[in-house]
Amino acid sequence: MSVGSVIVIGIIAFVSFLYSMLTLPIYFLVQQPWKMRQRIKEVKAKPVSSSSTAITYKSIRPNMELHLTLQRQNVDTLEKMFKFAALNYKNKKCLGTRQILAEEDERQPDGKIMKKFRMGVYKWRTFDEVNVEASNFGKGLRELGVNPKDRIVIFAETRAEWMIAAHGLFKQNCTCCTIYATLGEDGIAFGVNETEVKFVITSHELMPKVRNILKDIPNVHTVVYFEDQLNPTDTSNFGNVRVVPYTEVVRKGANNRHDEHSPSPADIAILMYTSGSTGVPKGVMLSHANCIATLKTFSDGIKIFPEDVFLGLLPLAHVYELLAETICLCLGVPIGYSTALTLLDTSLKVKAGTMGDARALEPSAMTAVPLILDRVRKGITDKMSKESAVKKALFEYCVNYKRRWVRRGYRTPIVDKIVFKKVAALLGGKMRAMISGGAPLSPDTHEFIRNSLCLDVVQGYGLTETTAAATLMEQADWSLGRSGAPTTISSIRIVNWDEGNYMVTKKPHPQGEVIVGGDNVSMGYFKRPVENEETFFVENGVRWMRTGDIAEVHEDGTVKIIDRKKDLVKLQHGEYISLGKVESELKTCIFVENICVYGDSTKTYCVAVITPAEIGLKDLAATLGVTGEIEQLCMNREVTNLALKRIQEHAAKSNLIKFEIPTKITLVPEQWTPESGLVTAAFKIKRKEIQNKYKAEYTKMYI
Numbered sequence: 001m002s003v004g005s006v007i008v009i010g011i012i013a014f015v016s017f018l019y020s021m022l023t024l025p026i027y028f029l030v031q032q033p034w035k036m037r038q039r040i041k042e043v044k045a046k047p048v049s050s051s052s053t054a055i056t057y058k059s060i061r062p063n064m065e066l067h068l069t070l071q072r073q074n075v076d077t078l079e080k081m082f083k084f085a086a087l088n089y090k091n092k093k094c095l096g097t098r099q100i101l102a103e104e105d106e107r108q109p110d111g112k113i114m115k116k117f118r119m120g121v122y123k124w125r126t127f128d129e130v131n132v133e134a135s136n137f138g139k140g141l142r143e144l145g146v147n148p149k150d151r152i153v154i155f156a157e158t159r160a161e162w163m164i165a166a167h168g169l170f171k172q173n174c175t176c177c178t179i180y181a182t183l184g185e186d187g188i189a190f191g192v193n194e195t196e197v198k199f200v201i202t203s204h205e206l207m208p209k210v211r212n213i214l215k216d217i218p219n220v221h222t223v224v225y226f227e228d229q230l231n232p233t234d235t236s237n238f239g240n241v242r243v244v245p246y247t248e249v250v251r252k253g254a255n256n257r258h259d260e261h262s263p264s265p266a267d268i269a270i271l272m273y274t275s276g277s278t279g280v281p282k283g284v285m286l287s288h289a290n291c292i293a294t295l296k297t298f299s300d301g302i303k304i305f306p307e308d309v310f311l312g313l314l315p316l317a318h319v320y321e322l323l324a325e326t327i328c329l330c331l332g333v334p335i336g337y338s339t340a341l342t343l344l345d346t347s348l349k350v351k352a353g354t355m356g357d358a359r360a361l362e363p364s365a366m367t368a369v370p371l372i373l374d375r376v377r378k379g380i381t382d383k384m385s386k387e388s389a390v391k392k393a394l395f396e397y398c399v400n401y402k403r404r405w406v407r408r409g410y411r412t413p414i415v416d417k418i419v420f421k422k423v424a425a426l427l428g429g430k431m432r433a434m435i436s437g438g439a440p441l442s443p444d445t446h447e448f449i450r451n452s453l454c455l456d457v458v459q460g461y462g463l464t465e466t467t468a469a470a471t472l473m474e475q476a477d478w479s480l481g482r483s484g485a486p487t488t489i490s491s492i493r494i495v496n497w498d499e500g501n502y503m504v505t506k507k508p509h510p511q512g513e514v515i516v517g518g519d520n521v522s523m524g525y526f527k528r529p530v531e532n533e534e535t536f537f538v539e540n541g542v543r544w545m546r547t548g549d550i551a552e553v554h555e556d557g558t559v560k561i562i563d564r565k566k567d568l569v570k571l572q573h574g575e576y577i578s579l580g581k582v583e584s585e586l587k588t589c590i591f592v593e594n595i596c597v598y599g600d601s602t603k604t605y606c607v608a609v610i611t612p613a614e615i616g617l618k619d620l621a622a623t624l625g626v627t628g629e630i631e632q633l634c635m636n637r638e639v640t641n642l643a644l645k646r647i648q649e650h651a652a653k654s655n656l657i658k659f660e661i662p663t664k665i666t667l668v669p670e671q672w673t674p675e676s677g678l679v680t681a682a683f684k685i686k687r688k689e690i691q692n693k694y695k696a697e698y699t700k701m702y703i
Helices: 003-031 033-041 065-072 078-088 127-143 160-171 185-195 207-212 246-254 288-301 319-330 357-361 370-385 389-407 413-427 443-452 529-535 579-586 614-622 630-635 637-653 687-693 695-701
Strands: 045-050 054-059 093-107 113-126 151-154 175-178 199-203 222-226 242-245 268-273 283-287 310-312 335-337 365-368 433-436 456-461 490-495 511-518 536-539 542-553 559-564 568-570 576-578 592-599 606-612 664-667
Touching: 003 033, 003 389, 054 511, 065 288, 078 127, 078 160, 078 288, 078 319, 093 127, 093 160, 093 357, 113 127, 113 357, 127 160, 127 246, 151 160, 151 185, 160 175, 160 222, 160 246, 160 335, 185 207, 185 283, 199 207, 207 222, 222 246, 242 246, 268 288, 268 319, 283 288, 288 319, 310 319, 310 357, 319 335, 319 365, 357 413, 365 370, 370 389, 370 413, 370 433, 370 443, 370 614, 389 413, 389 443, 413 443, 443 456, 490 542, 511 559, 529 536, 529 542, 559 576, 559 579, 568 592, 576 579, 579 592, 579 606, 579 637, 592 687, 606 614, 606 630, 606 637, 606 695, 614 630, 614 637, 630 637, 637 664, 664 695, 687 695
Parallel strands: 093 335, 151 175, 151 199, 175 268, 199 222, 222 242, 310 335, 310 365, 365 433, 433 456, 606 664
Antiparallel strands: 045 054, 054 490, 093 113, 268 283, 490 511, 511 542, 536 542, 542 559, 568 576, 592 606
């Protein structure tokens, strides 16, 4: 930092100190920070049974109004849920889709020509229109030969038609089998064949994938596809398979007299395939009762208001996003859909001068996963690193300033307005709440996103097998690294895991494997009797699931996920390393796109293979005067040594213990994508596949 920058920041620091001292009494009286600190410490769950081997916790939070209303009105299926929403919010905006006016060539600064979208406004369907369209779609499928209780695959990206198609299936008591749009062809064929479906619903973009695997899915005789806004869909070379556009199915349904077939609570609503991080994807059977249980508990813990606008971005093939959007429907909250390619003004497909979806929609709530939040954080810090030394130092000062005051229970309205308002504008400027799930969120990322975007980041914990619900933070809880207390319909039990030395008798916090019980626990895995026996059990009429996750429970009943059975490695001297924990911390390093840590039990240290973020690695190399393509930089010993040094410094700042910090690293230029088979459709690393692919690299690091 230059001398001038130091002087400027010193002056700002002195002025802010004077300002803080003069205004502190006013802020103390107006903001009442002690109340914030008290709310964090309030007991949220209590033990209901305890022994030397297990402790069971239940929430003490009350059921809220929507929960009680759904109960009073006997809303016990997803079909009844949407009828409830359509009746209460008939003419209100429901599902919104951004217009794509044209795809045009745009010359980039490097001279390359890229195809970009010229975007229009959001076009909305009302609740009544969605209800009618879903009903007609379901009837149209009946006209094509679908019968109640049939299984139908939806293999498509998140969009309004996905949600409408699913509710069309529910209205006919059909099971919606969900497959991630990013899954590789082998995984798609596996899910289609295991469910024995004859009908597949897909999209214009994914039709080539379906065409490629037709020979491997012989039972399928009908493909329904969602049309593209601009381009006709190529339906050639589908052989004897009938190919029907979505709008044609809706039209057929509007012109026939098929009745709707209401499901019962025990009927399977969704056969949802997991992302397959430990092998082939497994189909999880979720009943209507499971989904309604989660819907009720989300309404107790998530503060969503009718005037909110929700941004639909994550895969609807994931129960977490599907149920989050469903609670919005219950509350009459409009959902506007987006994609990673069009979300921001700077997104890949957005034409210069056109607003990204976030600014066009101005959403106030959304869901996210840690990978996305890590990327947002890196994007902000990368942008600031390219500013002048003064601006960069000022931003860092303001980040630290806000962190200090927020931890004391204060808000910082002046700094928010002057500095962070511009950062918050990236997501439209009105975002107030974000729910993070899918994996533990790094405390550093949690705090950075919350402070720099000026919003509440609520972390939850759940699995597909528990219909996305198990624990959930309260929005008033500004603590970090925790996943909240048990939800109002879940029991959380922790049991001893002797091998990992996690015991419920540990002080100050009991630790053990998490077992989840309640109406949200699924009916089990489809066609997996052995795994069902190992994973699920019934006790006193309550269904329970063994998660394999390790947690500690704090005095207020809040759960912190600290490990996973399959991620634990014991080094030569007996030290245990949680690979997932180390990876979670190191992924927040600015040049790390993804990482897989490995520990050999015959050695005294761990190592890591890293796929770097291209911009971050090039900036790092530039400090050495080294330039080149990412493949060359990954092979450069100087760059690798500096990257290792930065990784170790970052690890120390993240409070990792010395033996948890990788001693050696290898940089690899390949991107880890679902198509490569190295990460799941939910972008969780496939540890065994990565270790097999880079076996030579891991071996070399231990020589």
